Amino acid sequence: MNVLHPNKKASIITLLANGVSQREIKRKVRVDRKTIRKYARIAEKNDQAGVSVSKSPGVATGSGERVEQNPPPRPPAQETSVSITELPDDAYPIPAHARSACEEYRPWIEEQVRLGRNAVSIYQDLVERFAFEHKYNSVKRFCRALRRKNPTQYDRLEFGPGEEAQVDYGLGALTRKPDTNTYRRPRLFVMTLKYSRRCFRKVVWTSSQVVWAKLHEEAFRYFGGTTRYVVLDNLKEGVIKPDLYEPELNPVYASVLAHYGVVADPARVADPDRKGSVENAIQHTQDTALKGRRFESIEEQNRWLMHWEERWASLRIHGRMKRQVQEMFEEEKPFLQALPLRSFSYFTQETRT
The missing domain is CATH 1.10.10 (Arc Repressor Mutant, subunit A)
Structure with missing residues (x-):
């Protein structure tokens, strides 16, 4: 049993009697504030009872003088029929020394x-x-x-299996540019299935209407099917004119989605929360798979991303769902729309004068 040293006890009693705050006593005596509060309660009871306590307790000499000692541990509390929540608000008033x-x-x-x-x-x-x-x-x-505020609350949107996918660009890890000694960060494409959180990731040096559309096609082939619709940002590779009700899509991108039976659902401008799953997937990829790494070629980075997805990301337990991502993907896979037999035939659109 730990016993407080007499000189520290005397210091606490003296400082309390002089009106020093508990924070200051803790700093000077280096004693836990719970111990200080205990002696503050003892001093308060002695003041009410008119008993004076010596500020310099010493060794008992057998003369009958009463020396304050640490009380024994409290016995376990007995169960009562009254719960703490049923007690009135003033049942535990704030002590004067803690106010x-x-x-x-x-x-x-x-x-x-x-x-x-x-x-x-x-x-x-x-x-x-x-x-x-x-x-x-x-x-x-x-x-x-x-000034303490409650954390901001957001509505959680739930979707059925095979219903929605979300896509976006981020930045990959440093990669050596071909035929140079310069390292640059390529663009990281991520498509996330909303239900299972299974992801397709690939880095590319440049983006265009055709590259953007081909990345979607590769993702659909990787998953073995397509979702009903895909949520994207209002980037130029996909959306020419943002609009809440009738957005104007790029012709190549619109044709690819129509070929696979997918409907585009561009998010509102400056509303990243609508596609929060893919935003979190990009952040997770950058922080866990790519941070601190360098690659000698873009093919090496893509091989690493595929390995990391199969070995680690798909086998993780999702934080909110408390389930394995791969297990949820196996549930979602039968609900994905079937892929067409032939891939899309790409075209270029030109204006001649």
């Missing part, structure tokens, strides 16, 4: 915080208007507690 020095000015401080004022200006007004005698840190901590 903030700003508590009596709470209404005024809350009003100032709502006005957007910082803790420094509030402290200065407290000193000038209310003769506040405590330190600035008390005001800073009090204002910080008042």
Whole structure:
């Protein structure tokens, strides 16, 4: 059983009697604040009972003088029929030694915080208007507690298997450009199945209407089927004119989707949350698979991305669904639309004068 050293006990009793804060006592004596609170309660009870406690406890001499000792451990609490939630709010009042020095000015401080004022200006007004005698840190901590906000909540969209896929570009790892000694970051294409979170990843040096469309085709072939619709950003390779109801797609991209029976659903401008699954997939790929790596060729990076997907990403347990990604993909695969027998025949669109 740990017993507090007599000189530390005397220091705590002395500092409490002199009105020193518990934070300052902890810093000076290097004792846990739970121990300080225990002696503060003992001192408060002795003050109420009119018992004086020696500030320099020593060794008992047998003269009958009562020496304060650490009480034995408490026995286990007995079960009662009253739950804590049924007790009134004032059943556990905040002790005087734990109450903030700003508590009596709470209404005024809350009003100032709502006005957007910082803790420094509030402290200065407290000193000038209310003769506040405590330190600035008390005001800073009090204002910080008042400014605590609940985390922003988002609506979670659930989709059935084979219903939606999301696509977007990111940046890959540093890769050596062909026939040079220069390293650059290629563009990272990711398609994510919304239901299972299974992904197709590939890096390319440049992008165009045809490259963008071919990447979709490769992803559909990789998954062994297509979803009903695909959610994309309003990038020029896919969308010529963004519109919420009638977006204008690039002819090549629109033809490829029609060939595979997929409908494009461009997200609203500046609304990345609509395609949050692929945004998270890109971040996961950059942070886990590619960070700190360099590749000598773009083919090497693509081989690594395919290996990482099969070996690690698809076998992971999804954080929110608490299920394996590959297991959910096996459930989703029968719901994917069948692929056409022939690949798409690409064309180029030109304007002649």
